[in-house]
Amino acid sequence: MCGIAGIITRHGGVDRERLELAxxxxxHRGPDGVGLFVEEAVGLVHTRLAIIDLVGGRQPLRSADGRLTLVANGEIYNFVELREALEAAGRTFTTHSDCETILHSYALDPEGFIQRLHGMFAFALYDRERRRLLLARDRLGIKPLYYAVRPDRILFASELKALLPLLERTPDLDPGALVQFLQNQFSTGEATILQGVQRVLPGELLSIAADLTVTRRRYWTPLGIRTRPLGFEEAAEEFEGLFRTVMREHIRSDVPYGIFLSGGVDSAIVLALLQELQGAPVQSFSVGYQDVALADELPEAERIARRFGTFHTSLRLDRDTVFGHLVHSIWAADDLMRDYANLPTSVLAAAAGQRLKVVFTGEGGDEVFAGYGRYLAHPALRFLKNLIAPGSGGFRTRGELRRRWARRLLGPALAAAGRAFRTPFVAAWQATPAAWSALQRAQYTDLTTALPDNLLVKVDRMLMGFGVEGRVPFLDHRVVEFGLSLPDRLKVDGRTGKCFLRRWAERRLPREHLYRKKRGFHVPVGEWLRGDFLDRLEPRLRANRAIRAWFNADALPELFAAQRAGNKPPTREIWSLMQFAIWHRLFIEQPGQAPAACEDPLEWIG
Structure with missing residues (x-):
């Protein structure tokens, strides 16, 4: 797990100082070392978090003939098998790094090599002979990669904050992406919150020629998956072998690892397999909350930890601790996204980072095996929703801003962006095959929007903010393909989702744990956003220049009065404004600032 950045120019002249600043x-993504490569029109930089081959795996990695140069972020989980095959084909390795398999795979098969890689990755590979630079991102978008095209150069980086010093100026904001943030809690697709800055999409490979011509290719998509007529026993036998293989690959590491236990099904399953395969206790971490009415899952997580004999750490968080991580979590998230779960995840990452470099999580199980309540809507309700907001089969039809506040708060540019927030969901739904069920379409829509640009931003960025690598075995592409191919009747039964996975796990976990009602990773922000903190926040937001530029600040007294009244409090609306004000300062007004792990968020609003 690392950070990468670079430049390719039309006429040479790479600025080393800008690369060093990136x-x-x-x-934070790579505290164990920095590597730099500059040759004529190309410059690459790498910051390393050493996980595999602690001594010899420094990057950039170069081929023996000097033709190929690589900087990579992530893990190639099948590197052991790949190395054996590549050595049998005559390739000679100079390190024990998992990422060196990328170089040799490309050398043997420059067009099809990426299909052989199992893992999470974002990399840049420069081929001096062909005079081209490749940028690639893993199939599910676990690892991030951004780029910007300029008339005389193309720039890329793992995070926006590292791309900014490579640009000639800070870009303007994109109103459509900002509306997506407000309505969806994230923006998604190629375009980002910064105009002219794009995401390399999940499963995408970009080839950049010497004249800066960019060729984009999707090397993987789940759209070709078809439903298979499997019964439970046949499917369970297949999944048993598949998931054990995936987990065996994922536990390859030259450093110790642990797990975040949420109290739910997915992380408990991952823990069960970890214990089976390594045969020794792992370190586990969970969070709950102090002095709040909202129930948390800490007791369930602690029961699972005791069952498997982990070295467990339980954290009971209060408001000051959670809110103290807000500024750092916004800085770490990089892209503007609102997920309350970023806050406890940040606290967990800080605690785990004192002892570990690798942590497993259960993310992806709900998308792959249909665990969310939004997948269980009655067909009649979906039909009615689709009449009101057509295009996505009644799925993800409504934004999170209440209409009253959308009308009152949004400034002219945001109001003009209108209902564009639904466009990514409609496009994803419409891209699916006609033979797919509504459930499969909903899964695909989430897998290509909310998963890479919300959930995985939380996992990657919150953990990497403290130099910790997150591993998500449910998002191995083979598991995703298996889950999408299951018939609906195995995944959903009435008002119960994730049926196949629960039933498959019965021999490893207690039934009462597997079939308890899903709570989700909730954070009691609504209980905490009140009193003195709210009183001090209001004048700061009203005076904040970013808020006044993009929103109708005259509506804020009414907004805060509604929060104090407590009747349908606009917690999301206030939190979004607060987060945007802090993000704007960190990335637009004073880019380059790196906050401490704990800060007073009000001091960052001005």
Whole structure:
């Protein structure tokens, strides 16, 4: 797990100082070392978090003939099998790094090599002979990669904060992406919150020629998956072998690892397999909350930890601790996204980072095996929703801003962006095959929007903010393909989702744990956003220049009065404004600032 950045220019003249500054912005992703490569029109930089081959795996990695140069972020989980095959084909390795398999795979098969890689990755590979630079991102978008096209150069980086020093100026904001943030809690697709800055999409490979011509290719998509007529026993036998293989690959590491236990099904399953395969206790971490009415899952997590004999750490968080992580979590998230779960995840990452470099999580199980309540809507309700907001089969039809506040708060540019927030969901739904069920379409829509640009931003960025690598075995592409191919009757039964996975796990976990009602990773922000904190926040937001530029600040007294009244409090609306004000300062007004792990968020609003 690392950070990468780079430049390719039309006429040479790479600025090393800008690359070094980008590297400095990525040191949290790679505190164990920095590597730099500059040759004529190309410059690459790498910050390393050493997981595999602690001594010899420094990057950039170069082929023996000097033709190929690689900087990579992530893990190639099948590197052991790949190395054996590549050595049998005559390739000679100079390190024990998992990422060196990328170089040799490309050398043997420059067009099809990426299909052989199992893992999470974002990399840049420069081929001096062909005079081209490749940028690639893993199939599910576990690892991030951004780029910007300019008339005389193309720039890329793992995070926006590292891309900014490579640009000639800070870009303007994109109103459509900002509306997506407000309505969806994230923006998604190629375009980002910064105009002219794009995401390399999940499963995408970009080839950049010497004249800066960019060729984009999707090397993987789940759209070709078809439903298979499997019964439970046949499917369970297949999944048993598949998931054990995936987990065996994922536990390859030269450093110790642990797990975040949420109290739910997915992380408990991952823990069960970890214990089976390594045969020794792992370190586990969970969070709950102090002095709040909202129930948390800490007792369930602790029961699972005791069952498997983990070295467990339980954290009971209060408001000051959670809110104290807000500024750092916004800085770490990089892209503007609102997920309350970023806050406890940040606290967990800080605790785990004191002892570990690798942590497993259960993310992806709900998308792959249909665990969310939104997948269980009655067909008649979906039909009615689709009449009101057509295009996505009644799925994800409504934004999170209440209409009253959308009308009152949004400034002219945001109001003009209108209902564009639904466009990514409609496009994803419409891209699916006609033979797919509504459930499969909903899964695909989430897998290509909310998963890479919300859930995985939380996992990657919150953990990497403290130099910790997150591993998500449910998002191995083979598991995703298996889950999408299951018939609906195995995944959903009435008002119960994730049926196949629960039933498959019965021999490893207690039934009462597997079939308890899903709570989700909730955070009691609504209980905490009141009193003195709310009183001090209001005048700061009303005076904040970013808020006044993009929103109708005259509506804020009414907004805060509604929060104090407690009747349908606009917690999301206030939190979004607060987060945007802090993000704007960190990335637009004073880019380059790196906050401490704990800060007073009000001091960052001005």
């Amino acid at each position: 590297a400095e912005r990525l040191r």
